[in-house]
Amino acid sequence: xxxxxxxxxxxxxxxxxxxxxxxxxxxxxxxxxxxxxxxxxxxxxxxxxxxxxxxxxx
Amino acid sequence: xxxxxxxxxxxxxxxxxxxxxxxxxxxxxxxxxxxxxxxxxxxxxxxxxxxxxxxxxxxxxxxxxxxxxxxxxxxxxxxxxxxxxxxxxxxxxxxxxxxxxxxxxxxxxxxxxxxxxxxxxxxxxxxxxxxxxxxxxxxxxxxxxxxxxxxxxxxxxxxxxxxxxxxxxxxxxxxxxxxxxxxxxxxxxxxxxxxxxxxxxxxxxxxxxxxxxxxxxxxxxxxxxxxxxxxxxxxxxxxxxxxxxxxxxxxx
Numbered sequence: 107x108x109x110x111x112x113x114x115x116x117x118x119x120x121x122x123x124x125x126x127x128x129x130x131x132x133x134x135x136x137x138x139x140x141x142x143x144x145x146x147x148x149x150x151x152x153x154x155x156x157x158x159x160x161x162x163x164x
Numbered sequence: 165x166x167x168x169x170x171x172x173x174x175x176x177x178x179x180x181x182x183x184x185x186x187x188x189x190x191x192x193x194x195x196x197x198x199x200x201x202x203x204x205x206x207x208x209x210x211x212x213x214x215x216x217x218x219x220x221x222x223x224x225x226x227x228x229x230x231x232x233x234x235x236x237x238x239x240x241x242x243x244x245x246x247x248x249x250x251x252x253x254x255x256x257x258x259x260x261x262x263x264x265x266x267x268x269x270x271x272x273x274x275x276x277x278x279x280x281x282x283x284x285x286x287x288x289x290x291x292x293x294x295x296x297x298x299x300x301x302x303x304x305x306x307x308x309x310x311x312x313x314x315x316x317x318x319x320x321x322x323x324x325x326x327x328x329x330x331x332x333x334x335x336x337x338x339x340x341x342x343x344x345x346x347x348x349x350x351x352x353x354x355x356x357x358x359x360x361x362x363x364x365x366x367x368x369x370x371x372x373x374x375x376x377x378x379x380x381x382x383x384x385x386x387x388x389x390x391x392x393x394x395x396x397x398x399x400x401x402x403x404x405x406x407x408x409x410x411x412x413x414x415x416x
Contacts, residue, residue: 110209114218119284123277124204127226134269134386135193142393149400149409 176255178395179404185388192385200378206371214368220284227277228356229376230270233383234302235337237267240387241309242334245327255391257323258398260330261313262390266383268306275299286350294343295351302340305333319398 113120174180207225214221241263248257278296279289290296309326316322344353356362362369399405 113220113222114213116218116220116284119220119280120222123223123226123280124208126276126280127230127273130269130273131382134266137265138386138390138393142389145393145397146409149396149405152400153406153409 176253178254178399178402181255182392182395182404182408185392189385189388189392192381192388196378196382196385199374199381203371203375203378206374207368211368211371217285220281223277223281225371225375227274227281228372229379230273230277231299232376233379234267234271234274234299235340236380237263237270237383238302238305238330238334238337240383241267241330242337245330248323248327249331254398255395257320257327258391258394259387260327261309261323262387262394263383264306264309264313264326264330265390266386268303268310270379270383271299271303271306275303291350293349293351294347295340295349298336298340298343301336305329305336309333 111117111121175184203225207222211222211225213219241260244256244260244263247253248260275296278299282291283289309330312329313322313326316325343349344351355364356369356372364372396405396408400409
């Protein structure tokens with residue numbers, strides 16, 4: 107196990123590469139979801155405001 | 165109209181596209197994750213160490229698939245940008261803009277992991293050779309497209325301007341690809357070849373190809389998620405988008 111982790115002495119290089127790969131893809135996974143949630147909250151707020159305005163004028 | 169064109173128009177209509185994308189993305193993510201994990205196991209555990217580079221070469225199992233993705237994503241973006249500019253198809257513009265951040269992410273991974281590999285193997289983090297420089301230009305092109313798209317308030321105009329930039333930048337794609345054969349670079353030539361035998365043992369080749377498959381599937385999953393959001397945002401005045409917005413409230 108330890109031998110595997112040390113990667114023939116190149117452990118820090120190999121593992122940091124894989125860490126960057128995983129972290130960047132995680133960001134790629136999370137970022138659009140955060141944007142989507144923000145967009146939906148804004149859109150719902152706008153739709154509700156429009157509805158209220160219509161009820162008032164009716 | 166023949167059936168193919170009809171089908172094309174149906175897929176291209178925003179509500180249908182949104183529905184298909186919503187249904188497809190969990191499967192794509194599952195597929196990418198599963199094949200990616202198997203590829204990681206193959207690359208980190210099963211593949212033997214290289215006779216010259218020992219275990220440091222294992223970086224290629226993420227570096228090379230990501231490099232391919234950086235070029236593939238750019239090509240995909242440019243084709244969609246072209247369709248968006250010429251035929252004004254809404255979905256194409258959205259797909260083009262959605263692929264820019266994913267392509268940028270893969271290109272950034274390529275540059276970072278390449279640099280980390282270069283330090284022990286070449287003795288330097290960075291050198292201004294043709295491959296590295298053109299890859300850096302690729303990242304800047306992505307960032308330029310993203311920046312231009314976000315700098316313009318009007319979404320339709322922003323898409324048009326950024327699509328134009330994406331289209332001009334496509335000249336860099338063959339430069340990146342052929343840089344190792346056109347110039348004498350520190351970066352090695354291609355090892356895996358579409359035509360002719362690859363110069364790599366099969367025990368190292370299959371994790372590489374499987375990871376390439378996983379990153380491609382991931383790319384499409386990520387692009388679909390981003391497109392879905394942009395589509396609802398763009399069509400927020402329409403009935404179907406309102407239903408989507410209010411419907412997902414009920415589910416949460």
